[in-house]
Amino acid sequence: MSGFDAGGSQLDASWFLLLAAILFILGTIGVLIRRNPLMILICIELMLNAANLTLVAFSRQLQNSEGQLFALMSMTVAAAEAVVGLAILVDIFRHRDAEDIDDLSELKG
Amino acid sequence: MNDLYNNAIGHWVIVTIAITALLFVVLTATAYTVWFERVALGRIQRRPGPNRVGPYGLLQLAADGIKLAFKESFVPATTDRILYVLAPCIAVGAAFLAWAVIPIGLWDNPKVTYWIADVNIGVLLVFAFSSLNVYAIVIGGYASNNKYSLLGGLRAAAQLISYEVALGLSLVPTFMIVGSLRLRDIVDYTVTWGPYHGPIPLILLTPIGFIIYIIAAVAETNRAPFDLPEAEQELIGGFLTEYSGLKFVMYYLAEYVNMITVSALATLLFFGGWYLWFVPPFLAFLIKVVLLLFLYIWLRGTFPRLRYDMLMRLGWKVLLPLGIVNVIVTGIILLAVQG
Amino acid sequence: MAIAIFFIAAAMAVAGGIGVISFRQPIRSVLSLVVVMIALSILFLLLSAQFIFVAQVIVYAGAVMVLFLFVIALLGPAKEMARGRLRFQTWLSALFVLALFGLVWAMLQGVQYRQPEKTDLNTFGTVQWIAVYLFTNYLYPFELTSILLLVAAIGAIYLSRKEGDDR
Amino acid sequence: MAGDENGVNDDKPEHPTPLRGPDEGLPPKPEGKRPGVAADIGALATGLKTTLREFFSPVVTTMYPEEKTPRSERYRGRHYLRRYENGLERCIGCELCAAACPVGCILVIAAENTDENRVSPGERYAKTYEINMLRCIFCGYCEDACPVQAIVLGPEYELSDTSREKFIYTKEKLLEPLPPDVEARLKAAPPHPTASSGTSPPAGK
Numbered sequence: 061m062s063g064f065d066a067g068g069s070q071l072d073a074s075w076f077l078l079l080a081a082i083l084f085i086l087g088t089i090g091v092l093i094r095r096n097p098l099m100i101l102i103c104i105e106l107m108l109n110a111a112n113l114t115l116v117a118f119s120r121q122l123q124n125s126e127g128q129l130f131a132l133m134s135m136t137v138a139a140a141e142a143v144v145g146l147a148i149l150v151d152i153f154r155h156r157d158a159e160d161i162d163d164l165s166e167l168k169g
Numbered sequence: 170m171n172d173l174y175n176n177a178i179g180h181w182v183i184v185t186i187a188i189t190a191l192l193f194v195v196l197t198a199t200a201y202t203v204w205f206e207r208v209a210l211g212r213i214q215r216r217p218g219p220n221r222v223g224p225y226g227l228l229q230l231a232a233d234g235i236k237l238a239f240k241e242s243f244v245p246a247t248t249d250r251i252l253y254v255l256a257p258c259i260a261v262g263a264a265f266l267a268w269a270v271i272p273i274g275l276w277d278n279p280k281v282t283y284w285i286a287d288v289n290i291g292v293l294l295v296f297a298f299s300s301l302n303v304y305a306i307v308i309g310g311y312a313s314n315n316k317y318s319l320l321g322g323l324r325a326a327a328q329l330i331s332y333e334v335a336l337g338l339s340l341v342p343t344f345m346i347v348g349s350l351r352l353r354d355i356v357d358y359t360v361t362w363g364p365y366h367g368p369i370p371l372i373l374l375t376p377i378g379f380i381i382y383i384i385a386a387v388a389e390t391n392r393a394p395f396d397l398p399e400a401e402q403e404l405i406g407g408f409l410t411e412y413s414g415l416k417f418v419m420y421y422l423a424e425y426v427n428m429i430t431v432s433a434l435a436t437l438l439f440f441g442g443w444y445l446w447f448v449p450p451f452l453a454f455l456i457k458v459v460l461l462l463f464l465y466i467w468l469r470g471t472f473p474r475l476r477y478d479m480l481m482r483l484g485w486k487v488l489l490p491l492g493i494v495n496v497i498v499t500g501i502i503l504l505a506v507q508g
Numbered sequence: 509m510a511i512a513i514f515f516i517a518a519a520m521a522v523a524g525g526i527g528v529i530s531f532r533q534p535i536r537s538v539l540s541l542v543v544v545m546i547a548l549s550i551l552f553l554l555l556s557a558q559f560i561f562v563a564q565v566i567v568y569a570g571a572v573m574v575l576f577l578f579v580i581a582l583l584g585p586a587k588e589m590a591r592g593r594l595r596f597q598t599w600l601s602a603l604f605v606l607a608l609f610g611l612v613w614a615m616l617q618g619v620q621y622r623q624p625e626k627t628d629l630n631t632f633g634t635v636q637w638i639a640v641y642l643f644t645n646y647l648y649p650f651e652l653t654s655i656l657l658l659v660a661a662i663g664a665i666y667l668s669r670k671e672g673d674d675r
Numbered sequence: 676m677a678g679d680e681n682g683v684n685d686d687k688p689e690h691p692t693p694l695r696g697p698d699e700g701l702p703p704k705p706e707g708k709r710p711g712v713a714a715d716i717g718a719l720a721t722g723l724k725t726t727l728r729e730f731f732s733p734v735v736t737t738m739y740p741e742e743k744t745p746r747s748e749r750y751r752g753r754h755y756l757r758r759y760e761n762g763l764e765r766c767i768g769c770e771l772c773a774a775a776c777p778v779g780c781i782l783v784i785a786a787e788n789t790d791e792n793r794v795s796p797g798e799r800y801a802k803t804y805e806i807n808m809l810r811c812i813f814c815g816y817c818e819d820a821c822p823v824q825a826i827v828l829g830p831e832y833e834l835s836d837t838s839r840e841k842f843i844y845t846k847e848k849l850l851e852p853l854p855p856d857v858e859a860r861l862k863a864a865p866p867h868p869t870a871s872s873g874t875s876p877p878a879g880k
Binding site: 076 | 514545560567580582583598602604605606608612616626653657661667668
């Protein structure tokens with residue numbers, strides 16, 4: 061593994077990837093075990109952040125621009141996703157008290 | 170000096186001293202901004218303002234501070250205790266962080282620099298830190314568990330996000346002209362216009378940008394006439410309703426630090442920072458900041474508070490399109506000038 | 509120094525991540541997520557991605573999460589009910605996820621990085637550097653995301669308007 | 676402020692705060708044409724100009740504890756019990772002030788004058804004269820009722836103190852040498868003091 065010089069000490073991209081993996085896993089656990097739809101959205105944001113970290117870490121490791129640009133794009137997508145997701149959630153909460161995602165299993169409004 | 174700075178430990182010593190000095194300066198400046206506001210508002214209303222504690226009321230702030238510091242520090246019963254205490258801390262932290270990258274002045278001989286960090290994304294960093302400020306208000310409003318506080322917090326969230334867009338957009342022409350985000354480069358921006366060659370206050374090149382900036386900045390700092398989050402008359406203090414004593418002081422402090430921050434930023438971005446004929450740099454900077462602070466107070470003393478829908482309409486339907494047009498026009502002019 | 513910063517930020521991020529999934533009140537989860545984001549922004553700075561750092565703080569922490577906070581404050585402090593429809597669901601999911609983590613870990617053990625391209629590290633990650641790529645090579649995706657944002661904004665306005673408010 | 680605002684104040688509307696509907700009483704809006712952006716900005720500039728002018732005009736505050744606003748001659752403040760020039764008390768203990776007092780804050784207990792102990796010119800004098808200043812509404816009826824003009828309301832209004840008991844003003848407290856301005860006021864309308872009878876009604880009322 062070839063490391064890169066960050067502030068005078070060797071810090072390998074693997075460290076960042078491992079951290080990103082941990083965060084992604086935490087996000088996945090959240091999506092799986094939490095029931096509040098809002099919480100699931102929050103956990104998805106956490107997973108997106110973890111993905112961003114891998115992108116930027118690879119960008120630095122390979123000294124390539126694409127990773128950072130892709131991270132920017134994914135931030136934009138995350139913002140759009142959050143906006144639409146929250147709008148849907150507010151709409152759902154307006155109609156019914158949905159504290160459990162399983163309550164939303166039927167399509168009837 | 171340079172040897173000390175290049176030494177690893179010396180570097181940290183200097184940075185620590187700089188941070189301490191800056192904290193001292195900003196805190197003192199904040200105290201006297203409050204004094205200045207009270208006096209200026211008084212004069213606008215033909216009152217003398219504070220004049221009891223110390224000469225010209227200069228120690229009024231010390232008296233107020235002592236009074237507030239000795240108040241009982243309590244947390245109302247049904248609040249979210251952790252968040253309730255955390256919120257004012259966020260306010261102060263976010264307010265002071267921005268000063269890490271604001272350059273105050275520069276002596277040429279001997280070379281002394283008045284800043285902690287001179288980074289090439291300086292302006293963006295200031296925005297980044299000030300964008301965290303909204304948390305203090307929303308969390309404070311939410312944690313107080315009070316409908317007025319909550320309304321104040323929600324208003325603040327909507328208002329701050331709306332005006333942040335206009336604020337950012339108002340500065341884009343400046344960046345386009347200068348071609349750098351480093352605050353020092355923006356201050357050092359020089360032009361050659363026929364026989365003239367030298368630094369120029371950028372307000373001459375982007376007057377519309379300055380107008381949008383000052384309106385958006387007043388809204389960002391929750392100052393009158395955009396002080397809807399704390400509107401005393403309708404929301405009995407908004408997010409501040411449940412706060413008292415030192416926690417209130419922290420919010421108050423943060424508000425005034427933010428005021429000075431945006432004034433300093435406007436000085437750097439539009440008024441040529443620390444350049445003013447023969448005036449020494451630090452003093453020149455101070456004069457410009459004080460004048461901008463006076464503009465703030467003047468606005469507060471003149472205009473009534475906007476209604477909420479008017480605020481949103483002003484932000485989204487007036488300032489935002491104006492900002493976009495300003496960017497486009499500046500771009501066209503730049504293209505025409507530079508070829 | 510860099511290693512110390514990395515570990516501090518990583519610890520912040522992991523603690524925040526655990527907070528996100530374990531706090532009962534949504535508002536605390538959101539604030540934990542903000543902690544994660546700020547920790548990640550520090551890591552971005554460590555990876556010399558200045559612009560991503562600023563974008564992370566301004567866009568993610570400063571706007572998107574405020575939106576979450578706004579919605580939570582609007583909907584009130586709804587704690588989720590601990591209803592065990594599948595009692596072993598939590599442990600099952602944790603097991604699967606741990607298996608996934610093991611997979612990633614194993615993958616990371618054998619990772620081989622490509623030889624880095626020769627870039628000027630003085631400009632790497634700066635705003636100018638990003639902007640040059642964003643407005644030349646990657647203009648098309650850039651415009652696409654802007655359209656996506658526009659569509660999202662219109663969709664959100666449509667979704668959140670009141671019933672029968674057909675103006 | 677004094678110069679240009681007097682003109683505005685002079686032509687007051689007949690009803691200072693008329694009750695009106697949402698559109699009633701508002702100036703009619705010009706038909707078809709909204710005021711332009713320039714007019715709006717002009718209005719803002721006018722506001723800023725006004726406040727700036729006020730900023731540079733002199734302060735009108737009275738620095739209260741050091742300098743006081745002039746009192747009216749008829750100001751009704753703290754009570755005094757007067758004396759005749761020869762030092763005798765005017766009060767004859769008739770209790771008319773206590774009877775006239777709408778809040779009943781005056782207590783008078785009279786005693787007979789004797790030749791050895793002559794306090795007032797009349798038959799009787801007030802042995803006890805107390806006013807509860809917490810109750811007093813400073814209406815001045817006592818002053819009206821007094822046949823010998825013994826009790827008067829002076830110009831003093833800073834009556835704060837630290838306990839409720841201290842607000843029951845006793846005769847010792849009330850019988851104070853008169854301040855010069857009240858003296859002057861009373862000299863302007865002399866009540867013909869008749870030392871012998873003392874019960875003659877005050878002239879000029």
